[in-house]
Amino acid sequence: MTDLDETPGADGDTNGTAGAGGAAGLDARLVVDRGSFHLDVALSAAPGDVVALLGPNGAGKTTALRALAGLVPLAGGGSLRLDGTVLDRRPPEHRPVGVVFQDYLLFPHLSALDNVAFGPRCQGAGKAAARAAAADWLERMGLSEHANAKPRRLSGGQAQRVALARALATRPRLLLLDEPLAALDARTRLDVRAQLRRHLAEFEAVAVLVTHDPLDAMVLADRLVVIEHGQVVQEGTPSEIARRPRTDYIARLVGLNLYRGAADGHTVALDAGPSVTSTEELDGPVFVAFPPSAVTLYAERPEGSSARNLWRCEVAGMESHGDLVRADLTGELALTADLTTVAAAELDLHPGAAVWATVKAAQTHAYPA
Structure with missing residues (x-):
């Protein structure tokens, strides 16, 4: 993994198709013990898939990414196969893995061109060939005119694209992106997110993205894996996760009120106390969700309201939320x-x-728990 070490990779066979008898793509069980924290996360992905790891601070997302990179050793029961090849004991520099770090970590003394050429050089390419490959990647990223610029002369969005080009120039079979848009301002983030989505759509191997931003995950990823307390609590497509959240964290992430309860037909007796009427007819344990925009507030008890759900409440706090309160x-x-x-x-x-x-x-949505 040339972004992490200057030692040339010794196992070039894994840069191509699957190993003997193995399926292409990622098949991993990431088991890591770090003091009182235990991570146990299963991940699988086919070539061309973009998987986003989401979760609150301390959930284990970065630990999982570092385990994939080989920077954190797997504990007993852990395994990591990429394109059918076992990578568990390979050092980082011998893995066909590219990394885009949150702060990009470009070499400050090298030009954009030489930053990108660094990876191919570490893999044994000659200087001319490495620089030619780097020039090609910079052209793909729309950065040809900045080839000779040092990192300090680049904008945040340009530096992000150089870091991505540097990772892709090694032709990785696994691309790891650690909060790749976190260092950008809001306007730049919007533009670079769209560009990154296009580049990831063209990437033919597996990409794993760690982010705190639900919009980044929804736009960039084909599948979301939500981690809490070192465990996978939900996974699925962005639309599946947004429509049927299964924890409070996910509900807040996608902007929904979420409750658990027991359904009897159209009525759900909530664990939180009152009942909710829903259009779905279910029985047994369920979740009920509805967006904050579905809630209508009145100063006095409404007479003749068609709403089937009515509760007396008290305002605990208020904040601006876009153009709304x-x-x-x-x-x-x-x-x-x-x-x-x-x-x-x-x-x-x-x-x-x-x-x-x-x-x-x-405006409510009930589904089996």
Whole structure:
């Protein structure tokens, strides 16, 4: 893995197709013991897949990425196969892995061209061939005119693309991206996210992305793996995760109110106390979710409202949320509600204010737990 060590890779056979008798792609069980923290995460992906690891701070995302890179040893029961080849005991520099770090870690004394040429040089390519390959990658990234620029002369978005080119120039079979957009400002992030999505769509091997940003994950990844406390708690496509979150963390991530309860037909008795009416007809343990935008607030108990769900609440806090005001409510049911600044002013919302919250049954979504 030439981004991490200057020693040339000794096992060039893994840069191509699957090893003898093995399937192409990634097949790993990442088991790591670090004091009181235990990670046990199974990951599999086919060539061309982009997998995003999501989770709260301390969940184990970065540890998983470092285990894939070979920077953290696997404990008993752990395994790592890439294109059918066992990589468990290979040192980082002998793995067909490319890494894009959060802060890019470009060599400050080298030009953009020589930063990208570094990988091929470490793999044994001659100087002219390595620089030719680097020039080709910079052209693909739209950076040809910056080939001679040192990192300090590059913008954040340009540095990110140089780091990506440097990782891809080694023709990795596994590309690891550690918060690749975190160091960018909001405007640059928008542009670079779109460019990165295009480059990842063209990548023919496996890519694993670690991010805290749900939008990065939804835009860049084909599949999401959510980790909490060192374990996988949910995985699926972005649309599956967004539609059916299974933990409070995921619900907050995708912007939903989420509750667990027991369904009897269209009525769900929540573990949190009250009941919710839903259009789905289910029986047994379920989750119920609805977006903050589905909540309507009233200063007085509404008469004649068509909403089947009505709770008396109290405003616990308020904050700006884009063009809206997000209110955190406690009371009969703890929930969040989004409303316009005009509506918040008309209701005279403030911490401690009493309100009635309603949600139409058609705006809830119930699914088996």
